[in-house]
Amino acid sequence: MGRSPCREEISGVKKGPWTPEEDEKLIDYITKHSHGSWRTLPKRAGLNRCGKSCRLRWTNYLRPDIKRGQFTEEDERTIINLHSVLGNKWSKIAAHLPGRTDNEIKNYWNTHIRKKLLKMGIDPETHKPRTDLNHLMSLSQLLGMSNLSSVMNSTWGNNHLGLQQDINQLAKIQLLQNLLQLMNSNSFVNMGNPYLFGNPNLNPLFLNGINPLKEPVVLSGSERFANPSVYSQAQSECSQQQDVSKSLAIAQDPDYSKISSTNTYHSHENQEENPLPALVAASPRMGTLNPMGSGCGNLAQTSEESPSNTFFDDWEKLFDDERSGSYWKEILELTSTSASPIMW
DNA sequence: AATCACCCCAACCGCCCACCC
DNA sequence: CGGGTGGGCGGTTGGGGTGAT
Structure with a gap:
């Protein structure tokens, strides 16, 4: 049984992006008094926000130990390793990356790593080669292109022979990989x-x-x-x-x-x-x-x-x-x- | 210059669990 | 034991930014 997200919402508390003034109020209050009960914090701090919103703003953005900026390659490797074992347990993953929040890691996964793995032909959920029909279709199309390229080479010269071999090899490897995966x-x-x-x-x-x-x-x-x-x-x-x-x-x-x-x-x-x-x-x-x-x-x-x-x-x-x-x-x-x- | 499409990410939503009374 | 509450979690959304047309 869950609970409603923010009861205060009924009384018309502010939603949406935080202003610098609100941030300042929140930081000022927490540094002086610590957050205590989040539910009562907005009133105590003079903020027209729900407690939950204050907590999220603090933990995901205003906390002094937040590490900002680009993820390093090591961060990325750690995230991938941990995700392969823990799945979407972002908070557990975040525990291994000091200064990074679960929200930040989740966003980074969804916007960067996930796409990267998909491009590699790896299922980001299972960390294994993709075996879905669409991907196999695209591979077979790749093989088809490779064969077409071969015909073109024989017709107009062999300038692109190297590329054609590469495409061919890539498609074959991926197909074999998927085959092995199925077996x-x-x-x-x-x-x-x-x-x-x-x-x-x-x-x-x-x-x-x-x-x-x-x-x-x-x-x-x-x-x-x-x-x-x-x-x-x-x-x-x-x-x-x-x-x-x-x-x-x-x-x-x-x-x-x-x-x-x-x-x-x-x-x-x-x-x-x-x-x-x-x-x-x-x-x-x-x-x-x-x-x-x-x-x-x-x-x-x-x-x-x-x-x-x-x-x-x-x-x-x-x-x-x-x-x-x-x-x-x-x-x-x-x-x-x-x-x-x-x-x- | 205007419009469109896509990307990114802060913020929100709803569910769950632990704890307290 | 059961209901209420606080806090945490994963999933989703929406708006600003940016590049392409």
Whole structure:
């Protein structure tokens, strides 16, 4: 049972943007007397506003410890990492970014990060490759354009051959990624599948500088997850689902145990499926498509398991093998090791 | 110069939960 | 135990700013 937003509204309190005079009154009053009861504050401070409006104005804008200005790349990475585990728990995310408000982070997510991830072909809700029809359609259109470009090259010269290859590779990679995602959601068991989970190049957590096999999570400015036993306990709690994301959530969120019994914990609904490569560049020529800055985009140097030089080399090799037939064979071999049959 | 479309973000809305009486 | 209240939360809105036409 909720309550009406502002009872004072009935008596015609002011709404809308705050004036500098109102701000001054509010700051002056709170610095002298602290806010006390928000409901009675407007009267005490001589403001024609509802208490809730005063509280929001103070916490989101006037508080002296508010950090203004652009989000740094590190901020952005932290937000993405935390969002992948916590979901839209903006206040929890804000707790890891001193001086930033939940409202500010929420706005930044919706206006910047969300779009960036969508452009990358990543679902901002699940942090996994998009599998929705529209996106797949656009990819198939991309492939169609690529083929058209190929025809044009053969007709009018090969000036655009490089671009055409890039588009082609990008579309193929994205399509394969989506295909794997679909298979993955049905049958893959990540923890037992080193190809996906154990490979630093293929796990989103590794991509963000986190090794989920060695440490719970690395979050700037936080030591909440420094206790390995908490994480391992969380992991064992989730062993049936083999869901590392759930483990992370439990390790991080002291409220999880309360919520988990109801089976409504937000991020878990999204994390039921297994993670797949989060970021894919079209080809080395196009450079790394890295939405989060330099800190997490260097996929090549972290590889210990692949004989190839880079993550992209692996993918390119895979696509090169397409012609020899081993491309699909490799996928089929991969899927045949999983527990249950693939539903096509 | 005028109009339009889109973007951004402060502020609002409505729901929920914890606490108090 | 139940109702009322304070405060917190996530989602949404609307108006100003800006770039494109």
